[in-house]
Amino acid sequence: MPAQVIKIIGARQHNLKNLSVEIPREKLVVVTGLSGSGKSSLAFDTLYAEGQRRYVESLSAYARQFLDKMEKPDVDFIEGLSPAIAIEQRSAGANPRSTIATTTEIYDYLRVLFSAVGQPHDPATGKALVRQTPQQIVDQILVYPQETKIVVLAPIVENERGEFRDVIEKLRREGFVRARIDGDIIELGRPEPIRLKKTELHTIEAVVDRLIIRDGVRVRLADSVDTALKWGGNRVIVLRQQPIIVGQARRLPAAESASDALALQFGWQLQRYSTDYGNADSGFTLGELTPKHFSFNSHLGACPACHGLGTQLVVDPELMISEPEKSIADGVITPWRRGPKRMQAYYKKLQGALVKHFRIDEEAPFGELPENFKSALYFGTGETPIEMKFASNGEKIARPFEGLVPQMQRLYEETESEFTRNRIRSFMTRESCKVCRGARLRPEILAVTISAVISSKQSRGSELKRPAPGSLSPSRTGISVRDDQLRELNVHQFTELTVAEAAQFISQIALSAQQRQIASEVVREIESRLQFLLEVGLGYLTLDRESGTLSGGEAQRIRLATQIGSGLAGVLYVLDEPSIGLHQRDNIRLLGTLNRLRDLGNSVIVVEHDEETIRSADHIIDLGPGAGPRGGEIVAQGKLDEILSAKNSITADYLSGRARIAIPRQRVAPRSINHQPFVTPKRSEGGSTINPDPEGWLTIVGASENNLKNVNASFPLGCFICVTGVSGSGKSTLVDDILRRALFRHFYNAKEKPGAFRGLRGVDQIDKAIVIDQSAIGRTPRSNPITYSGAFTPIRELFAQLPAARVRGYDAGRFSFNVKGGRCENCEGGGLIKIEMHFLPDVYVECEVCHGRRYNRETLEITYKGKNIADVLDLTVDEAARFFRNVPSVSDKLNAMLDVGLGYLRLGQAATTLSGGEAQRVKLATELAKRATGRTFYILDEPTSGLHFADIENLLRVLIKLRDAGNTLVVIEHNLEVIKCADWLIDLGPEGGEWGGKIIGAGPPEEIAETAGSYTGQFLRSLLQ
Incomplete structure (x- = not known):
C-alpha cells in the first residue's frame, strides 16, 4: 500500500532550518508565509528537485546528457515522493513562433x-475548388455532343522563360508526335528544329490524343486522360470543337491565343480538369493538402515573404530622428552621422542639396520643419530631381532622391556585411508582414x-x-x-x-x-x-x-490546462501562485481546476498567498516566522481551523482578522478636481473628445489596440493609481502596450512601437518614466543587492581612501571582485570553483586559495572598523546600516532597503537567489534612495506577486512614500488590499476579450464600489465598509 504522506526529514536547502514535515498525499496543500521565508525552497528546490532528480537518475547515462542536470537538494531523507511536475511562475519564452495554439x-x-x-x-476569386477522379473527368468529357472533336493535352510548361530544348526532346523520345506550343500545334518530328526565345514566356502542352466523341470511345479516352494526368502533374486540358450547325455563328473563347490556327479556323474551346483541387474557370489548382501545408514552420505553408513569422523588419522613420528639437545642422538625422568619413561627407552634400531644394532653415528644430520636406526626406522625391554637386570640378548632377526609408531597406536586403545589417537594424522595427498581413x-x-x-x-x-x-x-x-x-x-x-x-x-x-x-x-x-x-x-x-507576451500567471495557467488535459494520475504537482493575474471573479474556477487535478489522484502543492486559495486548501503549511535567515521554520500547519488558532503565525493574524491592512485616512485628490475625463464626454462637431482641463493629468486619447474600444484614459499626476478589471479587459494593453511604450519612445527613443492611439497629452508635466517589475536584478551570481542599489561604489571609494590603501596606491577598482587587481584570480572573484561532472550535475566547491572570500590576501589586509571588504559583503542590510551609519552616501541606500523590509538580506547575496518579490523591493529601495524630482512616472504590473499580507503592507508604505514625494504611480493590480488603498482607480471591462476594452468607471475606490456593472466594485464594497 503506497504511503499516505510525503515525509521530509532534515531539509536545509537555502534558509530552511533542518526542517522536518509530513505532507498528506493526494490533497490540495498550500505552502504560505512571508516573502523569503523558504516556501519555494521547500516546494520547488527540495520536493520538486528531488522528485525530478530521482526520475532523471533512473535513465541511462546516454539519455541524461540531453537533460538538465539536477542538483541534489540539501535534505537527509524524503519518503513517499511521486514523479514531480513543476508549473512555475515564469515566462513562456520569447520565440515568436510559439503561440497559445x-x-x-x-x-x-x-x-x-x-x-x-x-x-x-x-485565393484570387474566392470560388470553391473542386477535385475530380479520372473517371469523373471522363464522364464529363463524354457529356459533349456526339461527333465533337477533342484534343487531349498534358500541360508540361506554363508561362515560363527558357528555350526548353530538353523538354521538347524528351517528349519526342517518349513517343509524342505533336505538342501545342504557345497556342500552335506543332509536329515534333519535323526536320527544322523548334527554337524558342529564351527571354520570352512559353507554354508547352503535349498532345496525348485526338478523337471524336462517339459510342465505344470510353476506353480509349480513359487511357488518354490517365496519360495526360501522369504527364501533366494531375492536370489535363481538353480542346473541343462542337459539331457545326448551319447558320450558327462561331465564338472563340477569350483565353485562346490569336495565333492558334486551329481555334481561328474551327472554333476550338478549352476546358481544364484536375484530380487536384481546382477552379476550371481560372485554371488555378491546389495539390493534396497535408497538415504540413498549414504549418507556418514548414516551407510548404509558410508565407515566403516573412517565412512564417507574420512580421518583417522595416525601417522606422521615427528612429532616425534622435531628438526632434535639434536642427538638421546639429545632426538630427542619425544615419547620416554614422559611417566612414567619406560617407559622412557624401551625406553632408546630400543634406545641403535637400535643404537648398526645399528652401528650409537648417538651423530650425526638425519638429518645426514643413511636412513636405519630412516626407521627401523619409520616402524620397519620386521623379522630382534634386540638384547635387559632388564632383571636385564643380559638376552638378540632378537626380531624384531615393529617401531614407527605401534606401535603408534596400541596403539591408542587399548587403552581405553583417556589420552594416546590424547598423541598419538599429533603425528598424517589426511590423505586420505586408504580404500575408x-x-x-x-x-x-x-x-x-x-x-x-x-x-x-x-x-x-x-x-x-x-x-x-x-x-x-x-x-x-x-x-x-x-x-x-x-x-x-x-x-x-x-x-x-x-x-x-x-x-x-x-x-x-x-x-x-x-x-x-x-x-x-x-x-x-x-x-x-x-x-x-x-x-x-x-x-x-x-x-x-x-x-512571449503572456504574463507569468497566464503562462502558468496554460501549462496547468495542458496538464489537466494529459489526465495523469499519481503525480506530484508543484505550482507557484496560480492565482496571479486573476480577478476575484475568476478565482473560483481556478480552485475548481486545482480540485479536479487533485481528484484525479494527484498530490497538488501550491505556493500561494491568495486568501481564498488558502481557505480552500485541504492542508496548510505556514513558514516563517520572518524572512531570509529569520525564516525557514514551520510556524503552523494543519487544516484551516488549526492555522487560525495559531498564536505566532502572521498568516493566522491576517486570516482571522487580528491584523489587517488599514484603509488610508485621507487620499490624495487629483490636482484638477474639475477634470472628469471618464464621464461620457461631449464631442465637438468634428468628433474629437473635448478635454476641459488637461493640467495635472496625463491623458491617452483614442486607445484602440487589441480589444480597447477607442478609449480616452486620464491619469491624475501625483497620485497612486490602480488600473483594475477582470482578466483580459485591456489593462496591460492600455498601460504597457500603449502608455509605457509611448513614454519610453518619448523619453528614451525606444524601438518598441506603441499600440494604436491618437495622442498623448500632458507628457511635458513629467520628466521620466520607470518600470519596476519582478524580473531579476542580475543574471549571474556576481550581481547582488549592494551592486544594484549603487551602495557598493561609495563603499569601495571609502576603502580606497583609508590610509593603508593610499600608502599602497589602491584605488576603488582594487576592491571590486569583477576586475583584475584585488580579486582572487584562482576563482576570478567568484569565491567558488565550478567542477564539471559530465553526466552528473556540475559541482561548485569553495575556492581553496581565497576560501570563498573572493579577494586576494593583500586586498583583505585593508580594514575599516576592523572589517575588510569581504566581511562587509557578508553583513546583512540590518548590520550594514548600523556599521555605515556615519557614511551618508552608503547609509541612505541601506536605510531605503530597510524601509522595504529587506534587512535580512546579505549585501553580497547572489541576485539569482532572490525571489521575484525581493528583486522588486530592491528596485523600489533604489528608487527611494534617489533624489526625488517629484515628476517621475512609475509603472508597476502586479507588484503583489509573491507577497504575503505583511509584505503587501510594507510595499504599500513604500509606494505611498514615492507618491508623497510628488511622483505618479500607475499599478496594474487585482489584489483588493492594494486597490482599496489607491487614490484613484481606472476600472476596465465589463468582461474580458472582445467584450471588454471599455472604461467602466474612474475615481476614488469609494466611487468604483458603487459603480454599476463593475466586478471590481462588487468585491471592493465589503472591504470599504
Missing part, C-alpha cells in the same frame, strides 16, 4: 482538421476554410468575429442550413478568436456525415483543450497570442 497543441489538431475536411478556394501562411492555404452554423438567436456576448471581407463563398455541400448563419473561417481567422469564441465555433462546426466520421476525434481533442483553458480563466486570450 501551438503551446497547447490545439494548432496541431487544427492542421489535421483543415487538411482533412477544409474547403479550399481560389500577419497571417503567416501562403494565400492558397489561407483560402482553405471550415464552417460553423451560428444560431441567428445568439446573444451579443457570444457573437463571433466575422471573416475579413474577401468574399470567400460560404457554400458547402452536404450540410443543411435554414434560418441559421453558416460562417467560414480559415486557420488564421480561427486562431484570431478568443478561447471562448473558438470553443463556441468548434462546438457548432458544420460537417457532413462523411466528414464527421473523419474528423470527430480531432474535433473532440480541440474542444477538450479549449474547455480546459476556459476552466483556468483564460477565455479572453486569443489563440494566436505569442507565448
Whole structure:
C-alpha cells in the first residue's frame, strides 16, 4: 500500500532550518508565509528537485546528457515522493513562433482538421475548388455532343522563360508526335528544329490524343486522360470543337491565343480538369493538402515573404530622428552621422542639396520643419530631381532622391556585411508582414476554410468575429442550413478568436456525415483543450497570442490546462501562485481546476498567498516566522481551523482578522478636481473628445489596440493609481502596450512601437518614466543587492581612501571582485570553483586559495572598523546600516532597503537567489534612495506577486512614500488590499476579450464600489465598509 504522506526529514536547502514535515498525499496543500521565508525552497528546490532528480537518475547515462542536470537538494531523507511536475511562475519564452495554439497543441489538431475536411478556394476569386477522379473527368468529357472533336493535352510548361530544348526532346523520345506550343500545334518530328526565345514566356502542352466523341470511345479516352494526368502533374486540358450547325455563328473563347490556327479556323474551346483541387474557370489548382501545408514552420505553408513569422523588419522613420528639437545642422538625422568619413561627407552634400531644394532653415528644430520636406526626406522625391554637386570640378548632377526609408531597406536586403545589417537594424522595427498581413501562411492555404452554423438567436456576448471581407463563398455541400448563419473561417481567422469564441465555433462546426466520421476525434481533442483553458480563466486570450507576451500567471495557467488535459494520475504537482493575474471573479474556477487535478489522484502543492486559495486548501503549511535567515521554520500547519488558532503565525493574524491592512485616512485628490475625463464626454462637431482641463493629468486619447474600444484614459499626476478589471479587459494593453511604450519612445527613443492611439497629452508635466517589475536584478551570481542599489561604489571609494590603501596606491577598482587587481584570480572573484561532472550535475566547491572570500590576501589586509571588504559583503542590510551609519552616501541606500523590509538580506547575496518579490523591493529601495524630482512616472504590473499580507503592507508604505514625494504611480493590480488603498482607480471591462476594452468607471475606490456593472466594485464594497 503506497504511503499516505510525503515525509521530509532534515531539509536545509537555502534558509530552511533542518526542517522536518509530513505532507498528506493526494490533497490540495498550500505552502504560505512571508516573502523569503523558504516556501519555494521547500516546494520547488527540495520536493520538486528531488522528485525530478530521482526520475532523471533512473535513465541511462546516454539519455541524461540531453537533460538538465539536477542538483541534489540539501535534505537527509524524503519518503513517499511521486514523479514531480513543476508549473512555475515564469515566462513562456520569447520565440515568436510559439503561440497559445501551438503551446497547447490545439494548432496541431487544427492542421489535421483543415487538411482533412477544409474547403479550399481560389485565393484570387474566392470560388470553391473542386477535385475530380479520372473517371469523373471522363464522364464529363463524354457529356459533349456526339461527333465533337477533342484534343487531349498534358500541360508540361506554363508561362515560363527558357528555350526548353530538353523538354521538347524528351517528349519526342517518349513517343509524342505533336505538342501545342504557345497556342500552335506543332509536329515534333519535323526536320527544322523548334527554337524558342529564351527571354520570352512559353507554354508547352503535349498532345496525348485526338478523337471524336462517339459510342465505344470510353476506353480509349480513359487511357488518354490517365496519360495526360501522369504527364501533366494531375492536370489535363481538353480542346473541343462542337459539331457545326448551319447558320450558327462561331465564338472563340477569350483565353485562346490569336495565333492558334486551329481555334481561328474551327472554333476550338478549352476546358481544364484536375484530380487536384481546382477552379476550371481560372485554371488555378491546389495539390493534396497535408497538415504540413498549414504549418507556418514548414516551407510548404509558410508565407515566403516573412517565412512564417507574420512580421518583417522595416525601417522606422521615427528612429532616425534622435531628438526632434535639434536642427538638421546639429545632426538630427542619425544615419547620416554614422559611417566612414567619406560617407559622412557624401551625406553632408546630400543634406545641403535637400535643404537648398526645399528652401528650409537648417538651423530650425526638425519638429518645426514643413511636412513636405519630412516626407521627401523619409520616402524620397519620386521623379522630382534634386540638384547635387559632388564632383571636385564643380559638376552638378540632378537626380531624384531615393529617401531614407527605401534606401535603408534596400541596403539591408542587399548587403552581405553583417556589420552594416546590424547598423541598419538599429533603425528598424517589426511590423505586420505586408504580404500575408500577419497571417503567416501562403494565400492558397489561407483560402482553405471550415464552417460553423451560428444560431441567428445568439446573444451579443457570444457573437463571433466575422471573416475579413474577401468574399470567400460560404457554400458547402452536404450540410443543411435554414434560418441559421453558416460562417467560414480559415486557420488564421480561427486562431484570431478568443478561447471562448473558438470553443463556441468548434462546438457548432458544420460537417457532413462523411466528414464527421473523419474528423470527430480531432474535433473532440480541440474542444477538450479549449474547455480546459476556459476552466483556468483564460477565455479572453486569443489563440494566436505569442507565448512571449503572456504574463507569468497566464503562462502558468496554460501549462496547468495542458496538464489537466494529459489526465495523469499519481503525480506530484508543484505550482507557484496560480492565482496571479486573476480577478476575484475568476478565482473560483481556478480552485475548481486545482480540485479536479487533485481528484484525479494527484498530490497538488501550491505556493500561494491568495486568501481564498488558502481557505480552500485541504492542508496548510505556514513558514516563517520572518524572512531570509529569520525564516525557514514551520510556524503552523494543519487544516484551516488549526492555522487560525495559531498564536505566532502572521498568516493566522491576517486570516482571522487580528491584523489587517488599514484603509488610508485621507487620499490624495487629483490636482484638477474639475477634470472628469471618464464621464461620457461631449464631442465637438468634428468628433474629437473635448478635454476641459488637461493640467495635472496625463491623458491617452483614442486607445484602440487589441480589444480597447477607442478609449480616452486620464491619469491624475501625483497620485497612486490602480488600473483594475477582470482578466483580459485591456489593462496591460492600455498601460504597457500603449502608455509605457509611448513614454519610453518619448523619453528614451525606444524601438518598441506603441499600440494604436491618437495622442498623448500632458507628457511635458513629467520628466521620466520607470518600470519596476519582478524580473531579476542580475543574471549571474556576481550581481547582488549592494551592486544594484549603487551602495557598493561609495563603499569601495571609502576603502580606497583609508590610509593603508593610499600608502599602497589602491584605488576603488582594487576592491571590486569583477576586475583584475584585488580579486582572487584562482576563482576570478567568484569565491567558488565550478567542477564539471559530465553526466552528473556540475559541482561548485569553495575556492581553496581565497576560501570563498573572493579577494586576494593583500586586498583583505585593508580594514575599516576592523572589517575588510569581504566581511562587509557578508553583513546583512540590518548590520550594514548600523556599521555605515556615519557614511551618508552608503547609509541612505541601506536605510531605503530597510524601509522595504529587506534587512535580512546579505549585501553580497547572489541576485539569482532572490525571489521575484525581493528583486522588486530592491528596485523600489533604489528608487527611494534617489533624489526625488517629484515628476517621475512609475509603472508597476502586479507588484503583489509573491507577497504575503505583511509584505503587501510594507510595499504599500513604500509606494505611498514615492507618491508623497510628488511622483505618479500607475499599478496594474487585482489584489483588493492594494486597490482599496489607491487614490484613484481606472476600472476596465465589463468582461474580458472582445467584450471588454471599455472604461467602466474612474475615481476614488469609494466611487468604483458603487459603480454599476463593475466586478471590481462588487468585491471592493465589503472591504470599504
